[in-house]
Amino acid sequence: MLAALVTRAAPGTVDYIVYAPSSPLQDFTPYQRAKAVLSLWAGVERIVGNATLTQPLCRMVDPALTEGMVEWVVGHSLRHHLGMDSHIVNPGHLWDPTCPPLARERPVAVLGMGALGAACAAALRALNFPVTGWSRTEKPGCLHGEAGLRQALSTAQIVVLLLPKTPETEDLLNASRLALLPRGAVILNPGRGPLIDDAALLAALDCGHIGHATLDVFRVEPLPKDHPFWAHPRVTVTPHIAADTRTTSAARVIAENIRRGEAGEPFLHLVDRARGY
Numbered sequence: 001m002l003a004a005l006v007t008r009a010a011p012g013t014v015d016y017i018v019y020a021p022s023s024p025l026q027d028f029t030p031y032q033r034a035k036a037v038l039s040l041w042a043g044v045e046r047i048v049g050n051a052t053l054t055q056p057l058c059r060m061v062d063p064a065l066t067e068g069m070v071e072w073v074v075g076h077s078l079r080h081h082l083g084m085d086s087h088i089v090n091p092g093h094l095w096d097p098t099c100p101p102l103a104r105e106r107p108v109a110v111l112g113m114g115a116l117g118a119a120c121a122a123a124l125r126a127l128n129f130p131v132t133g134w135s136r137t138e139k140p141g142c143l144h145g146e147a148g149l150r151q152a153l154s155t156a157q158i159v160v161l162l163l164p165k166t167p168e169t170e171d172l173l174n175a176s177r178l179a180l181l182p183r184g185a186v187i188l189n190p191g192r193g194p195l196i197d198d199a200a201l202l203a204a205l206d207c208g209h210i211g212h213a214t215l216d217v218f219r220v221e222p223l224p225k226d227h228p229f230w231a232h233p234r235v236t237v238t239p240h241i242a243a244d245t246r247t248t249s250a251a252r253v254i255a256e257n258i259r260r261g262e263a264g265e266p267f268l269h270l271v272d273r274a275r276g277y
Contacts, residue, residue: 016258017055021046028052035261038254040245042116043192045165048276057271058257064249066119069162072190072242073120076214077129077158080186081106085212103128109156110134111149111172112163112191113142116243120160132156136168153180158188164277165192175200184211190242193218198229205234216242 005018011030017037019025021044028037029052036056039047044059079085082100106129110121113133121131133142134152143152149172153159159181163169173187174197187210189196198219204210214236215229221240229235257267271277 016261018254019047026050026052028055031055036257036267038257040250040254042243043164044271044277045192048271048273056267057273058267058269059271059277060245060250060253061115061269062245062249062253064246065243066116068246069116069190069243070119070123072216072238073160073162073188074123074127076188076236077108077124077160078127080158080188080212080214081129104130106130106157107132107155108158108160109152110160110162111152111195112136112161113139114162114164117160117162120162129158136163149177150180153177155182156185157182158186161187161189161191161195163191163195165194166276170194171197171200173197173201175203178204178210181210183209185209186211187213187215189213190216193221202228202232205232210234212236214238216240 012033014031014034017025017028017031017034018040019037020040028034028050034055036058037047037053039057039059042060042065044057047053048057081103083098086096108124108129108131110117110124110131111134113121113135117133121133125131132152132155133139134148135142135144138144143149159173161173163172169192172195178200187196187201193215196213196215201210201213205213212234216238217240218227218229220227223229223237229237253268257269259265260267
């Protein structure tokens with residue numbers, strides 16, 4: 001198969017659109033010949049509701065993206081578990097030999113058990129953390145539904161958010177659900193910014209109910225310089241780097257889907273428009 005990758009072309013000549021949802025291309029109507037839109041992002045909430053998009057939409061599911069997410073989640077879980085911040089930033093030169101609990105004594109809840117969530121849960125379990133997985137829909141080995149969510153949160157000392165942004169998941173961690181967590185719990189959000197009610201989180205941090213929040217995603221990105229998260233002593237901001245798309249490995253995923261399209265085979269990672277991911 002011969003293919004040419006271009007950045008500009010007459011719509012009637014385009015067979016596949018390799019796409020980032022931040023692209024200025026928002027009207028897909030002229031691209032009626034296109035066999036698929038192949039997104040470079042795992043999240044598709046910026047494009048899935050586009051009424052002009054009638055072509056099949058595939059999201060990015062890349063082993064390297066998964067590896068990056070696992071490394072971020074495990075790294076920050078261990079950072080909080082071991083209390084590393086107090087050692088790295090210790091202006092008073094305090095000698096505090098307090099020993100943290102073992103990983104097997106630190107319950108973790110992973111909210112969202114898709115490919116990324118399942119991989120992160122497996123890595124944490126390999127380090128002996130007791131992990132409870134929660135999914136919006138019923139899955140083997142996971143809690144689900146409102147009762148399952150309440151159960152998962154009630155014992156979690158670390159919560160990892162890895163859900164897509166949908167109307168059902170927006171503000172999933174609101175004031176009432178944050179209150180279910182044990183005092184001092186840590187929240188890691190490398191999923192989507194709107195999963196957390198920002199005002200409720202800040203209130204829970206201010207009163208000490210939530211011990212720390214490490215956030216990689218936000219409702220507005222880049223995070224505005226005057227946002228309270230920047231200055232809050234119990235918040236760590238990372239600049240949406242938990243699972244970046246890496247060119248070499250992502251290109252293989254795109255190439256495989258083009259091969260499938262040309263061979264008449266089903267596309268990989270096809271988005272379910274009704275579910276939104």
